[in-house]
Amino acid sequence: MAFIGLEPAAVARALSQIADRPEDRVDAYFERLETVELPPEEDSSRTLAPGLLVRREEGFAVRLVRDGRSWLASRDGLEPASFTDALRQVARVLPTAAYGEPQRAAVDPLPPLSAEETAAVLEMPRLVARAVRSRHAAFPLRLTVARHRRDVQVVSPRLVPGPEREIYYSVAADQPWGRYGALLPELGTAAAERVADALTASFRARQAAPPAADRVPAVLAPAAAAVLLHEAVAHALEADILALGGHPEAAQGVTLGPPELTVLDDPGRSPGETDRATDDEGLAVTRRYLLREGVVEQPLADAAWAERAGTLIPGAGRRGNRNEPPGPRSTCLELAPGEAALSDLLAGAEGGLYVTQVARGRLDALTGRFRLAVPFARRIRGGIAADAVGPFELTGSVAGLLESVAGVGREVETAGAGWCAKGGQKLPVWARTPALFLARVEVRR
Amino acid sequence: MSPRPPTRPVPPTGDDDLGRVLLSLESEGFEEVEVYAKSGRSRRYTRFPLGPDRSGHDVATSEEKGWAARAGAGAVSLFYAATGEPRPQRAWPEAMPGALLLPEPVRAAPLEGSGHLDAPMLAEREGLGLLSGIARELESELPGARLSHARLDDGASESRLRSSRGVDACWRLRLAALELEAVGPGGETAHLAASAPHGRALTPGALARRLADQLATAAGQPPERDRGSFLLAPAAAARLVAGLLPLVVGEGAEARAGRLADRAGKLGSELWTVIDDGRFPGAPLASAVDGEGIPTRRQVLIDAGGFRRSLTARRPGAPAAGTGAVRRPSWRHPPTAGPSQLYLAPDAAVSTASLLRDVARGYYLLDAPGPGHFDLVGDTFSLPVRGFRIESGRAERAVAHAELTGAVSALLRGLKAKGRDLSFFPLAGLIGSPSLLLTGLEILPRRAG
Numbered sequence: 094m095a096f097i098g099l100e101p102a103a104v105a106r107a108l109s110q111i112a113d114r115p116e117d118r119v120d121a122y123f124e125r126l127e128t129v130e131l132p133p134e135e136d137s138s139r140t141l142a143p144g145l146l147v148r149r150e151e152g153f154a155v156r157l158v159r160d161g162r163s164w165l166a167s168r169d170g171l172e173p174a175s176f177t178d179a180l181r182q183v184a185r186v187l188p189t190a191a192y193g194e195p196q197r198a199a200v201d202p203l204p205p206l207s208a209e210e211t212a213a214v215l216e217m218p219r220l221v222a223r224a225v226r227s228r229h230a231a232f233p234l235r236l237t238v239a240r241h242r243r244d245v246q247v248v249s250p251r252l253v254p255g256p257e258r259e260i261y262y263s264v265a266a267d268q269p270w271g272r273y274g275a276l277l278p279e280l281g282t283a284a285a286e287r288v289a290d291a292l293t294a295s296f297r298a299r300q301a302a303p304p305a306a307d308r309v310p311a312v313l314a315p316a317a318a319a320v321l322l323h324e325a326v327a328h329a330l331e332a333d334i335l336a337l338g339g340h341p342e343a344a345q346g347v348t349l350g351p352p353e354l355t356v357l358d359d360p361g362r363s364p365g366e367t368d369r370a371t372d373d374e375g376l377a378v379t380r381r382y383l384l385r386e387g388v389v390e391q392p393l394a395d396a397a398w399a400e401r402a403g404t405l406i407p408g409a410g411r412r413g414n415r416n417e418p419p420g421p422r423s424t425c426l427e428l429a430p431g432e433a434a435l436s437d438l439l440a441g442a443e444g445g446l447y448v449t450q451v452a453r454g455r456l457d458a459l460t461g462r463f464r465l466a467v468p469f470a471r472r473i474r475g476g477i478a479a480d481a482v483g484p485f486e487l488t489g490s491v492a493g494l495l496e497s498v499a500g501v502g503r504e505v506e507t508a509g510a511g512w513c514a515k516g517g518q519k520l521p522v523w524a525r526t527p528a529l530f531l532a533r534v535e536v537r538r
Numbered sequence: 539m540s541p542r543p544p545t546r547p548v549p550p551t552g553d554d555d556l557g558r559v560l561l562s563l564e565s566e567g568f569e570e571v572e573v574y575a576k577s578g579r580s581r582r583y584t585r586f587p588l589g590p591d592r593s594g595h596d597v598a599t600s601e602e603k604g605w606a607a608r609a610g611a612g613a614v615s616l617f618y619a620a621t622g623e624p625r626p627q628r629a630w631p632e633a634m635p636g637a638l639l640l641p642e643p644v645r646a647a648p649l650e651g652s653g654h655l656d657a658p659m660l661a662e663r664e665g666l667g668l669l670s671g672i673a674r675e676l677e678s679e680l681p682g683a684r685l686s687h688a689r690l691d692d693g694a695s696e697s698r699l700r701s702s703r704g705v706d707a708c709w710r711l712r713l714a715a716l717e718l719e720a721v722g723p724g725g726e727t728a729h730l731a732a733s734a735p736h737g738r739a740l741t742p743g744a745l746a747r748r749l750a751d752q753l754a755t756a757a758g759q760p761p762e763r764d765r766g767s768f769l770l771a772p773a774a775a776a777r778l779v780a781g782l783l784p785l786v787v788g789e790g791a792e793a794r795a796g797r798l799a800d801r802a803g804k805l806g807s808e809l810w811t812v813i814d815d816g817r818f819p820g821a822p823l824a825s826a827v828d829g830e831g832i833p834t835r836r837q838v839l840i841d842a843g844g845f846r847r848s849l850t851a852r853r854p855g856a857p858a859a860g861t862g863a864v865r866r867p868s869w870r871h872p873p874t875a876g877p878s879q880l881y882l883a884p885d886a887a888v889s890t891a892s893l894l895r896d897v898a899r900g901y902y903l904l905d906a907p908g909p910g911h912f913d914l915v916g917d918t919f920s921l922p923v924r925g926f927r928i929e930s931g932r933a934e935r936a937v938a939h940a941e942l943t944g945a946v947s948a949l950l951r952g953l954k955a956k957g958r959d960l961s962f963f964p965l966a967g968l969i970g971s972p973s974l975l976l977t978g979l980e981i982l983p984r985r986a987g
Contacts, residue, residue: 129631131634132636134635144614144615144616144617144631144632144633144634144635144636145616145617145631145632145633145634146617146618146619146872147616147617147618147619147631148618148619148620148870149618149619149620149621150604150619150620150621150870151621152621161588161592161593161594161595162594162595162596162597163594163595163596163597164596164597164598164599165596165597165598165599166598166599166600167598167599167600167601168600168601169601169602169603169604169621169622170603170621170622175601182599205629206631211632215634333586336586336587336588336589337587337686337687338590339589339590340589340590401588416582416598416600416602417598418584418596418598457727459686459719459721459727460725460727
């Protein structure tokens with residue numbers, strides 16, 4: 094999967110020219126992206142957004158990190174001359190020096206989408222429509238389906254890890270009663286059934302009244318628990334977010350939740366073709382315990398934060414694109430399963446809410462408060478998910494939320510936790526989670 | 539740079555990259571073909587905390603070059619976008635159902651007041667100096683306050699577009715965008731987004747004062763449920779205008795507006811005049827042509843309270859007539875109809891001070907720390923707000939954790955006066971408003987979230 098078009102050894106030599114201090118970190122990040130998107134069939138803006146949309150891009154960035162500061166130069170395309178130009182732009186010493194252009198290397202061309210791959214994208218709306226009908230529901234489906242392919246290669250003066258490739262899918266439905274979105278490791282009948290489940294449930298709850306503002310017990314199904322953990326654990330334990338309130342390493346050893354709560358990030362076990370051996374800085378990923386039995390163990394760190402903090406481990410550096418510097422982000426969250434069946438969790442949450450979907454989440458990094466927008470839920474009565482309630486927000490402080498964890502389910506589901514857009518860098522996030530029981534959580538209309 | 543005059547009918551020629559792609563797609567049987575190329579460069583300066591008492595910074599310089607082609611034949615079409623120079627493909631993507639109809643060319647007048655396009659980008663020392671200056675000024679304006687995060691983007695781009703219908707246009711854009719986050723002495727927070735035609739138009743003192751004002755009001759207390767007069771400063775008023783965009787943007791806007799109109803067909807007070815002006819003098823998104831190479835213009839969408847038209851890609855009943863209201867945020871995405879500089883027209887005769895004098899008892903709302911919720915079908919809205927309670931024309935106390943709420947129809951009818959202090963904010967495009975004096979609404983405490 095050689096795609097960078099430049100000889101990696103020559104790139105590494107060129108990078109070593111601008112690292113003129115021992116503590117300097119320099120690297121080159123190359124990416125090749127392809128998105129194939131099928132817009133909704135009944136899109137009124139079709140005159141502007143026709144048929145199948147195909148986007149292909151390639152480019153790179155050269156970066157120098159020194160003493161809490163970084164310089165990055167990115168370019169579209171993969172030309173030797175523009176690489177040298179970017180190198181010169183980042184160099185702090187002798188910016189007018191003559192840097193030699195790295196030799197060209199053979200490129201594996203990006204193959205066009207095969208007939209099978211195209212058919213899978215085109216077939217998905219029909220599969221979802223059929224699955225919705227099988228649930229005895231009917232409503233107009235405005236479904237956008239996209240296939241995403243991302244090739245990444247990082248080169249540094251002392252390290253040239255192998256290239257990485259991610260392939261995954263996204264679906265989005267703009268319905269009059271709300272927007273639904275999901276990330277999928279693969280398309281097909283099982284994925285269509287999952288999307289149809291979610292769409293049908295939201296359709297049937299579309300006229301339900303929101304619950305009253307209150308503090309209630311809540312059981313979050315795996316997909317909803319994934320979003321909650323992404324906001325309240327992963328974001329809260331990113332080194333740059335922790336630095337807003339003090340030294341990131343000071344969080345290590347702090348008890349944040351009950352012993353039932355063990356949360357990891359493991360990019361190596363990300364589902365389908367999204368698993369990674371190295372991060373977007375070319376460093377090996379690890380199976381990272383964010384919380385082990387409720388205690389903070391290893392916050393998420395990229396190389397720069399690991400160097401600054403000393404006790405943090407790198408390997409969680411991710412980039413939304415080549416124009417942005419990497420930052421500490423999660424890739425695939427895992428919540429260690431407990432022993433409770435879903436029925437046990439529901440039985441313990443009488444009068445509370447059973448939440449299967451979260452439309453979006455947000456953590457206010459400065460205040461430590463999170464918000465989850467819930468499109469609908471079900472009231473728990475007699476130990477079962479009963480009548481539907483309409484849109485509301487779950488909110489609270491991270492500390493308060495984690496303290497209120499009262500049970501963890503035993504059946505784990507793998508799914509996309511959704512797109513994360515921290516700092517404007519949009520990245521897919523995955524999760525393997527069971528259901529989660531919160532003894533008390535604040536509900537806002 | 540002004541757009542080239544159209545030379546319709548133009549047999550496509552392969553004398554440049556765009557022409558070669560155009561010819562290639564026509565030779566594949568596509569009747570409607572458009573090729574768009576964009577190149578740009580930008581510098582991003584980011585300041586972030588490295589711990590409780592130290593800041594770090596990133597400097598990122600990007601050079602972008604990409605292109606896109608749209609092509610249609612009968613009822614099918616395709617969209618293809620890629621980095622680099624426009625290049626004919628050996629295998630174009632499969633054309634799928636969806637008819638593409640491109641606009642006919644129209645001659646565009648040159649853009650006036652475009653001197654900002656030639657402003658050089660900020661050098662590294664200037665960019666980082668601007669962010670440090672804001673941090674210093676903020677500490678001086680409000681002791682104990684600190685700038686927690688800051689990001690400045692300063693960029694310029696050139697675009698060229700050719701189509702099989704003879705559109706051949708070039709245009710340039712120049713824009714600086716700033717995002718600031720600050721923490722007050724009591725832990726309260728503020729977020730500020732600003733844009734300008736170039737980086738040197740951003741002044742640290744003025745930005746720091748706006749942040750300090752936000753932090754001062756953020757430390758306020760939630761109000762009791764209350765009514766009265768509400769004076770909204772432009773930052774809060776622009777959020778209201780943004781919430782009402784579905785009444786004037788996109789297909790179905792007229793029907794949405796019609797549901798809120800009275801028997802005389804009026805949407806609201808005669809003071810509601812809403813304009814979209816792609817040529818607003820000196821504005822960051824001002825351009826002679828839109829994203830399809832069609833001349834931009836000043837379009838009155840709501841005139842003295844009455845609906846006039848919505849922003850759409852094609853004129854109603856004229857499928858090949860562009861409207862000059864098509865936006866193209868990047869080469870990666872197909873164009874869509876949307877606002878450029880959309881604003882509620884100010885009243886040049888009215889000062890903010892005179893508006894404030896008219897508030898005997900009520901609220902002066904300086905800022906809206908979020909987008910709010912606008913249900914145009916259910917006829918309700920709520921907007922998070924911060925400001926001051928006014929008694930006898932004087933600020934009595936700071937108010938925060940509050941929301942301004944009521945019926946959308948009451949909002950439209952309750953506009954009693956407006957000022958001359960039109961300001962634009964980067965919301966959906968650039969949305970502008972002067973200070974607004976409103977009645978018939980309520981302020982409520984907002985649960986902390």
